[in-house]
Amino acid sequence: MALSQAGPLEPEEVSPRSRQRMQESTPRGSAELPPSPEPAERRAGAERQLRVLLTPLAVGGRRPPQKRLLGAYGGGAEGRAPAGKRLCLEPPAALPSPPGSPSPPATPPAGTPAANGSDGVWDADSDGSDGGDAAPDECSQLSAYERKRLKNITENAKFFAALKLHESAARLHQMASKTQSHVTKRAKPKKAEDETVRRRSMRLQRVEPAGVTVPDVPAQPEAEEYLRVPEGPLPMIPEDQMENSKLTEDLLATWMRISEMKANETEKRTCDMERYQDSLNSMVLSENNIKKVVKYRVCSMAIHPSESIIFVAAGDKSGQIGLWNVNCQAEEGAHAFTPHNYPVNCMHFSPFNPAHLLSLSDDSLRCGDVTRAIFDEVCRSEKSFSSFDFLEDNASTALVGYWDGDVAVVDRRTPGTSSELSADIGFRRTRTVHVHPVNKQYFVAAGSVDVCIYDVRYLKSNGNKPVSSLNGHTKSVASAYFSPVTGSRVVTVCADDKLRVYDTSSLAPTVAALSTIRRNCNTGRWLTRFRAIWDPKQEDCFVVGSMARPRQIEVFQDTGKLLHSFCNIDCLGSVCSITVVHPSKNILVGGNASGRLHVFKE
Structure with missing residues (x-):
């Protein structure tokens, strides 16, 4: 906050009606103006014009445009009343500039109203490079609360500037992007309960019913479940072949014996229906x-x-x-x-x-x-x-x-x-x-x-x-x-x-x-x-x-x-x-x- 002084005020020239008109013309959101000083106070001594400029910190190396709030004491009009106190927002001169941004000059440029000590009004189009430190005697005109508030603002600004949050955030973002690019997500293993189990009847599983106990056999692919019969001649070996193959030999011997016996050569004929029934x-x-x-x-x-x-x-x-x-x-x-x-x-x-x-x-x-x-x-x-x-x-x-x-x-x-x-x-x-x-x-x-x-x-x-x-x-x-x-x-x-x-x-x-x-x-x-x-x-x-x-x-x-x-x-x-x-x-x-x-x- 910068304070500047102006010429002495003439309270006799400011009428109550003019003062009310100036308060109604103050834009919404502007800084609340202090009440009008008593005539006795104005007569007691000469006051200087108060000008306060508040500007937020620069973001990304660029300073935003300045904004000014005109107080109710300003607006001197063609000799009707001298200019009163004006409240303008300027960047505090004591705050350090962010890295990479141009530093404002310590003193206002020559030829400016502020440098000449006149009642200069800062335009909204100004680049804000002419803000400087306020005169020491300007702070004496502030109340104790305003001085404490200004001190807190200055200290907070210095603290946040010293933290370098923007640089740290950019550096962390860059590190996180590099880490994510090299990370490979592992495929989650498929849970056993998620697999659909196909039900198969005992007939399809070739399991004997009627309470026959079947030993546990590890599940195998269906294509490998049964042995395929090869091409070419196959020996007559039954599936239930045991160590003693005499029973199978007896069966085959019976087949061979009855095949050698010639059947009676009886002529095929049709008997009567009664005998057939x-x-x-x-x-x-x-x-x-x-x-x-x-x-x-x-x-x-x-x-x-x-x-x-x-x-x-x-x-x-x-x-x-x-x-x-x-x-x-x-x-x-x-x-x-x-x-x-x-x-x-x-x-x-x-x-x-x-x-x-x-x-x-x-x-x-x-x-x-x-x-x-x-x-x-x-x-x-x-x-x-x-x-x-x-x-x-x-x-x-x-x-x-x-x-x-x-x-x-x-x-x-x-x-x-x-x-x-x-x-x-x-x-x-x-x-x-x-x-x-x-x-x-x-x-x-x-x-x-x-x-x-x-x-x-x-x-x-x-x-x-x-x-x-x-x-x-x-x-x-x-x-x-x-x-x-x-x-x-x-x-x-x-x-x-x-x-x-x-x-x-x-x-x-x-x-x-x-x-x-x-x-x-x-x-x-x-x-x-x-x-x-x-x-x-x-x-x-x-x-x-x-x-x-x-x-x-x-x-x-x-x-x-x-x-x-x-x-x-x-x-x-x-x-x-x-x-x-x-x-x-x-x-x-x-x-x-x-x-x-x-x-x-x-």
């Missing part, structure tokens, strides 16, 4: 004839033609094949092998040599030769196989169907594992193929909604036309098979909940259904689809599983008449989707979704 009524199911042969859902079955021993083979959805000697009542009467990686879609004992069991999976066709105790590889393909049947009585060639709709001819006598011929028959999907029992050049193929008969002699890569089309199906067809003796009938199972029988004795271009049987054919995703198969001993009768309760296996005549239902409330409590009938004896076997086989026999 009597034979069906004599076939019953007992607890001793139920056994879990494979681990998972049964997809295919085959029965050995032996008449002395009941020998059954079953394939499940995991590629496992189970062999069961039904006549052996011991627990060791069944053993399981794993020659495939995928579901065993079709199985047949060779009609020429029953020591050979041919099984078809998605990736390969194998022949289980008990004489050499190996599962030999007959054919392999990148495309998925669906079914097969023998083209000749000696079983040297086979017709194979693919899931993508094609068919192929495979010759077992040719070296290698490739097919001889691959043909596109125009199907989107081929589920089953079956060769005519008499005219071996014909075969019937069941596809998505198509069932057609083709001549294998005229197959080519593309553009194959069917010999006959069996019309009427509106949804996907699960199976189509010729009748076993003459091939004059074809039975189909369709997802439209109908069984259809066709007359194929003439092989017309289009054939309509001879009879239709309405029944529930929707097994769902957990059951193998029904396949209606003909009884080899009866030309006009076929067998098929059922969804009805109590659980049963039904026998129909080609006219649509229900002849018999195999059931047992105490022993049969599941759906038997896959069935097989013995070629010469009254034996029926049904397989369910848990790998169990049920044998109905006399």
Whole structure:
């Protein structure tokens, strides 16, 4: 704060009205002016003009413009009254300037009103460089409070200037920016509870239910959970092989022995319906004839033609094949092998040599030769196989169907594992193929909604036309098979909940259904689809599983008449989707979704 003196005041020349007008003209926010001195005080002595300039500290090396507040004592107007005290804001001369800013001169420049001692009024546009120290005698005119306040302001300004806060703040900001640029944030470890745990049922985990304790095994990737079956021949070693392999050797020896025995050459004929129904009524199911042969859902079955021993083979959805000697009542009467990686879609004992069991999976066709105790590889393909049947009585060639709709001819006598011929028959999907029992050049193929008969002699890569089309199906067809003796009938199972029988004795271009049987054919995703198969001993009768309760296996005549239902409330409590009938004896076997086989026999 700078104090300057002016000439003596003449209080007689200032009227009260002029004083009120000057107070009203004082701008809002200006410094409050002291009250007017008493006339006696003004008469007592001469007063000098008081001028106080307050300016804030320079920020960033630049001094802001000065501001002045004119007091009520100022404003002398053309001789009406002398100038009174004026309060102006100036930077205190005693405060040090910030670093880098120009220092104000110690004395006002020459020629200025302040230097001349006149009543100078500082303009707002002034750069403030002419502020200097006030005369010592000016402070004597201030009150004790004002002097103390001025002293505090001066000391505070010196203290904050000595701290150099701006320089410290800039230096800290620079150090913080450099530190942050080199800091690398560590990734937070993923908490175990944040991971989504996928629930898997006991069936998907391949865990045996019914309270069986399973040892804790460390979790492994699903791709490495199961061993893959290699290509090429595989030894006949069961999964439950123990140190003593005598039980397995006994089973294979039984298979070899019954294969060497020639079956009676009885001519296939159709007996009268009354006798046939009597034979069906004599076939019953007992607890001793139920056994879990494979681990998972049964997809295919085959029965050995032996008449002395009941020998059954079953394939499940995991590629496992189970062999069961039904006549052996011991627990060791069944053993399981794993020659495939995928579901065993079709199985047949060779009609020429029953020591050979041919099984078809998605990736390969194998022949289980008990004489050499190996599962030999007959054919392999990148495309998925669906079914097969023998083209000749000696079983040297086979017709194979693919899931993508094609068919192929495979010759077992040719070296290698490739097919001889691959043909596109125009199907989107081929589920089953079956060769005519008499005219071996014909075969019937069941596809998505198509069932057609083709001549294998005229197959080519593309553009194959069917010999006959069996019309009427509106949804996907699960199976189509010729009748076993003459091939004059074809039975189909369709997802439209109908069984259809066709007359194929003439092989017309289009054939309509001879009879239709309405029944529930929707097994769902957990059951193998029904396949209606003909009884080899009866030309006009076929067998098929059922969804009805109590659980049963039904026998129909080609006219649509229900002849018999195999059931047992105490022993049969599941759906038997896959069935097989013995070629010469009254034996029926049904397989369910848990790998169990049920044998109905006399």
